[in-house]
C-alpha cells in the first residue's frame with residue numbers, strides 16, 4: 001500500500017478537525033494517488049493544503065493566507081464561509097435536511113418563486129432543481145428535445161457544458177471530451193465568434209454564417225443551441241456586442257431553442273445578473289449552478305410556462321432542491337441583492353481590467369486581456385519557442401507563493417483566469433496586481 005506520510009494524531013490545529021490525523025499536503029497527494037482515478041489533476045508543483053476559508057481569503061495548513069482570485073472556479077461569489085449564508089444553511093440543516101420532491105417543503109418553492117420574480121431573464125418562470133451544472137445542462141437539453149420533438153443540437157466550438165454523456169457531447173473543448181465514443185452525429189459545432197488574428201466583426205460574421213448554413217441545410221433538425229454567454233474554460237471569450245441577438249433571431253426563424261449555460265457567468269459574475277443581459281437577449285432555457293449555492297451543491301434549469309408544459313412525464317431528482325441547498329440559495333440571492341454584488345462586480349471588474357491592461361502595456365508576455373465584470377482573463381505568450389502553458393503554470397506558482405490564488409484556462413491552458421469572490425476589495429485587487437507586476441518582471445528578466 002502507498003505510504004501516507006506525515007501522520008500526526010489528535011486535534012489538527014490547522015484545520016480544527018477533531019480526531020483526524022493531520023497528514024499534510026504530501027499525505028493528501030499520496031491518498032489521492034492511491035484512491036482517486038488518474039483523471040483527477042491539481043494545480044501547483046507544491047500545492048498547499050487548504051484548511052479554512054473566510055470571505056475572499058483561504059488559509060493553508062501552515063496558517064498562510066491567500067487572496068482567492070478563482071473562487072473555486074466561479075462558485076464562491078459571496079465569499080468563503082460567508083457567515084450570513086452559513087447561518088441559513090446550518091439553521092436549515094438542524095431543522096430539516098432532506099425529504100425529496102414527493103413531500104412538500106417550503107424552501108424549494110420559495111426559491112423557485114424568488115428566481116421567477118426579478119432574477120430570471122425574460123419570461124422564464126419555471127425551475128427544475130438538481131445538483132450540478134452538468135445535470136442542469138443535461139436537463140435543459142432533454143427539455144429542448146421534449147418541447148421541439150427534435151433530436152440534435154448546435155453548440156459553439158471550445159465551449160464546456162459538463163461531464164455527462166450528453167453534456168460532454170456538446171462540449172467543444174477537446175481537453176474535456178474524455179469519451180472516445182460520443183454521439184458526434186447529433187451535434188454540430190459552430191465556430192465561436194473569436195479567433196486570434198481575426199477582427200471581431202469578421203469572426204462574428206463567420207460564426208453567424210456557419211450557423212445559418214447549418215440551419216438551412218436541415219431546417220427541422222435541431223432542438224436547441226447551447227452557448228456559454230462568456231466562454232469560461234475556453235479562455236474567457238466574450239462574443240462581440242450584438243452576436244447573441246443575431247443568434248437568437250436566426251434560431252427563432254427555424255424553431256430552435258436557445259439554451260444559455262450561465263453556470264459560470266450567472267448571478268452577477270460579469271457585472272449583470274446574467275451575462276446574456278448585455279445583449280438584451282432572453283434565452284428560452286437558462287442553466288444555473290455554481291454561485292447559486294455559494295459552495296453548497298445546487299443546479300437548476302429554468303424556462304417559460306409554454307416550454308415547461310412539454311416536460312410532463314414524471315421526473316424527479318432525489319437531492320434536487322433539498323431544503324439545505326434551497327435555504328442556502330435563498331440566502332445567496334438575498335446577500336447578492338443586499339450587498340449590491342452585481343454592481344460591485346462591474347465596478348471592481350473595471351478596476352481589475354484596467355490594472356491588467358496596464359500590466360499588458362508593460363509586460364510583453366501578456367498577449368491579451370479580456371472579459372467582463374469579475375470574469376477576466378490574461379492570455380500569456382512567451383517568446384518564440386517558449387511553452388506558454390508552462391509559463392502560465394510558473395506564474396500561478398509564483399503568485400501562490402506571494403499569497404494569491406489565480407485560475408487558468410484556455411485551449412492552450414495559457415490564460416490566467418481572474419474570477420474572485422464578488423466580495424473582493426479594491427485593496428486586494430491592487431495588491432494582486434502589484435505582485436503580478438513583480439512576478440512577470442522576474443520571469444521576463
Ligand SMILES: Cc1ncc(COP(=O)(O)O)c(C=O)c1O
Pocket residue numbers: 073132133134135137160161162163228232233261262263264289290
Ligand atoms: C460553463 C459550464 N457549464 C457546465 C459546467 C459543469 O458543471 P459541474 O461541474 O457543476 O457539473 C461547468 C463547470 O465548470 C461550466 O463551467
